[in-house]
Amino acid sequence: MSNKNERKRGLGRGLSALMADVNETETVAAKGPAAADQFVPIERISPNPDQPRKQFVQSDLDDLTASIKEKGVLQPLIVRARENGEYEIVAGERRWRAAQAAKLHELPVIVRDFTDIEVLEVAIIENIQRADLNAAEEAAGYRQLMDRFGHTQEKMAEALGKSRSHIANLLRLLNLPAPVQELLRDGQLSAGHARALVPAQDPLKLAQQVIKGGLSVRATEALVKRQLSGDAAPKAKRDTGSEEKDADTIALEGDLSANLGMRVQLSHKPGQETGQMSIKYTSLDQLDELCRLLSNI
Template sequence: MSDKRTKTRGLGRGLSALMADVTPTEPQNQQGDGSRRPDMMVPIEKIHPNPDQPRRTFTPDQLEELSASIKEKGIIQPLIVRNRPDHDGEYEIVAGERRWRAAQMAQLHSIPVLVREFDDTEVLEIAIIENIQRADLNAVEEAAGYRQLMDKFGHTQEKLSEVLGKSRSYIANLVRLLSLPDEVQEFVREGKLSAGHARAMITATDPVALARRVIQGNLSVRETERLAKGAPESEQKGSKAPKPSRQEKDADTRALEGDLSANLGMKVAIDHESGQESGKVTISYNNLDQLDEVCRLLSS
């Protein structure tokens, strides 16, 4: 990113600005059906994919489904494109490659586009954001997207949370999955392990061995958490395991306790019994000033 853009696009505020350019709705340009009015219709052969698109896999079944929808209703949301570098009259996709591929399958001759001016760094940034917002990403892919946004562009978890509508603890817990061995991460990518299973393995002595055991025994997340903490052999699936005590907390609960403690500046404990909807939150204060602050927050 050029120095000029760095000065005009502050951290976080710049990410919001990028999102505003590719957001699905734009009231001042909306048509009666809620879709966005394109800048122009462009011959499909004049549009090219982004060569640095981080997502390389496009599920055939989903493309077929999208193609059938496009045949029936057309492309409701225009693609976001930029002028293709060194190719006058041609365009490069910034957001919407799936729609472009599906439009080809539907044999459309031209497609609606919104033309925006983005540099190479911004194009990559938007491509990562678009991928994160896709519903079919697995937990490791989503975590890698957050990590890229933080490492490559300097965005904090708080700013990502604000712009993408995710809680900071949700982002933090996903990113922690990237500390697991590659084999365990691959199990998550393949759908053999859930994100909950993987989070429970982060503190395990041998995550790979535990992952194989969980897959082989089709163990639940709770059973995985007990094994990760070194529970005895008798607590494998199929045996009658003792009910976990209220002190045995999963990774999400501990992360939420940390978030609340950091925000309040006081120790926060969450007691939530497995399988129940109710529980309690305990806030410990060190002096009367902190008690006053708690009262102020609860009454505001």
């Protein structure tokens, strides 16, 4: 169990340093086998029980197994030493699973002295770096790094080689209802479609229309705009005289919502510099977190 200082340590030994360990094994496939610290009997290696990725696509494992049978394991696993000569996987569980299916007796490993916190960080980073990770899973990985370890969007973008806007756009997807996120995970919606649905008042209803009609991202954006202007704008004009929110305001709401993990809405009159910002919390824990953040400003 980590203490509060560990969880809020900022970047600890450095997110970039942890990234270097992951990239050390991820960039060698095209260059041939990478240097391993040693070879370890496969029965002495066990998976990380806190691995954030719980599902492994069987077809992908079958392809990897076939590749390992032909070429061997080109990318060493990152492990840490446990008691009695045992090793725990930090990164590379897919290779371990495929190697078992290929009936290998030993595996190349790189041994690192990681803390429990760093093991989880590296596991999340490895999942984020995988090309086949869907947008919802990638967004969840970023959210874990922010919530559990205090990493900022800027630091993650720098260390992971991503743009801040890429990370911010993905984090917005976590504001969508769970059923819509599931459609994204299943591949029925693209990340572009999902981003367009974030500001909608009824994202699930529109998502079903998008799927049924095979709409493009641009058509989805137009559908959301029509819903907002038809359902929300008339009331806003009668009450406040305000106009429909522009794209920049909607994007800013999405950024703030993603950063706070709470629904943020902005309201201001066109041409003026004053307005209101409302933050919706759904639990007392969220209220406590909001008070903590405001107290630290």
